[in-house]
Amino acid sequence: MIATMQDHWYPVALASKLTRSGRDTLLLAQPIHVRAEASGAPVVTCDGRVLPVLVKFGHVWTSLGTPAGDVFDIPEAHQPGRRLVEVGSVKVRCSPLRAVENFLDIAHFPFVHTDVLGSEPHTEVERYEVEIRDDVNEVWATKVKFFQPQAARSAQGGITTEYMYRVPNPTCSVLYKTCPPRPGEWDVITIFVQPLTETTCEVWPWMALYDDDSTMTQMIHFQQLIFLQDRSILENQLPALLPLDPGQEIPTRADMLSIAYRRWLKRHGYTFGAQLVAA
Template sequence: MVEARFAHPVLDASALGAAPVAVRVLGDDFVLWRDDAGTPRAAPDRCPHRGTRLSLGRVCSGQIECPYHGWRFDGAGRCVHIPALPGFTPPASHGLATNTLSEAHGLLWLHLQDDAARPRFDAEADAALRKLNVGPYDVAASAPRIVENFLDLAHFGFVHEGWLGDRAHAQLADYRIEPTSCGFVASGCRAWQPQSNRLSSEGSWVDYRYELTSPYTAVLTKLPEKQGGYRDEIALFVCPVDEETSRVWFRMALTDHDSSDEQIRAFQHTIFTQDQPVLESQRPKRLPLGSGEVHCAADRSSAAYRRFLRDSGITFGVLP
């Protein structure tokens, strides 16, 4: 599966505490826990003994315990204890096939392959920018539908009227698409926005730059014309839960050091919850890469995204 070449966000890092947590990625179930050193661990959510969900169990001294017969597994997946046979040393065949779980951008990322690539977010290294996460949002839409919406400028004056756009400024200027090794960059984008961010007090033109950094991740840079020096870097991280359901986070990197976390989250929440009902209404729920939907010149970024998915061999959440 091509999608296994990419790491996928599954949980806020702070949300993994003393209890195991169940997550779902690409239609498969996994259990997350922390070992006795506090290191996050992951494995398929299925005990090899009788197929019980390990996420229904508990964590004991960093070992995950099955709720059915009490079998325990350490962070490396080895079965270390079978209560019914306390003197028995379980062989390797009784263990779990674990997955790497890494931490970045305030999230835990599941690696289905050892060499799975985690998408970059260059703004993370900029100490001048304030960072925080917004989400997660559970959305009844495929991951590609959500990413395509994030890359789309033409909906601002309708879905986000009075916020990111208005009907009187719906026309789009030409913008450029440049392929990259991991996706593409859309530059030269401009939009008239009544309120481009929480601190803006009047409408202005805003320069937009989009970068697709993996099949289910994109980064937006916003530079408002009337807020000299202001900059937003917003990463969209989408976990493809099932073919038609997703979990969404936004990683905000901002020059806004005046607003509270709650105020920033409330602004981004307003914007995304305007998008969400539209996304959940789309049919088909999976993004069609072939026929079935018509296009116009304003859909340049959408066309580039669909072409990238098709050329990359992505099949999860799309229709051929």
């Protein structure tokens, strides 16, 4: 069971910010060291062992095991004209899986991101579609609609935003949402989570946006503002480990995506940061 978790790719640094001296951090509770060689190429070691490494979406990715392939792709992110936003990491005292699940939650917008991503009384989550796509082994939610007062840094006033959510990796999620300046395209907003321990994680948000007006710093600040509103909530969620078995919580229709995510994790034996038996 542990083997499958070890074989995934995990984000451990921003490639552009990596130094020669590097940094000590944790991955799945194992101490690792991430640094740049003289050439700038990243090196990740664990107890003297050199780990697999690659750079994608601005981040350094590594694995404690033997990954089957490349880091998942986000084809839209390669479209010309997008601004690639390296938001930087934030540490959170919560299960890495809870950080992903919160990212997938639609119902919290009016209460946690009040007057930005949601507002009262526009709290209803309309029915949306969820599926576990077996051909690509990913969880998807589509046809998600939500009224948002300020959907993005580039949004002028409130709009009904459309979303698609995608979970291509147990600790990563990609969100596609209505792009205010370009109605025909989707903005790409991701959350890459580095599991430190079962109850702590480092979160690396990254975005590929169409926005010709905001400065890079303004876009970073917008996303940090949003994520830090989540952080104080995440640190108070109980139980700390994400329950994968039903019994402890009563989900509603708005939680369909969360249920699919938990079911998918359980099917793959992804238990780092999870609890299996209902208390």
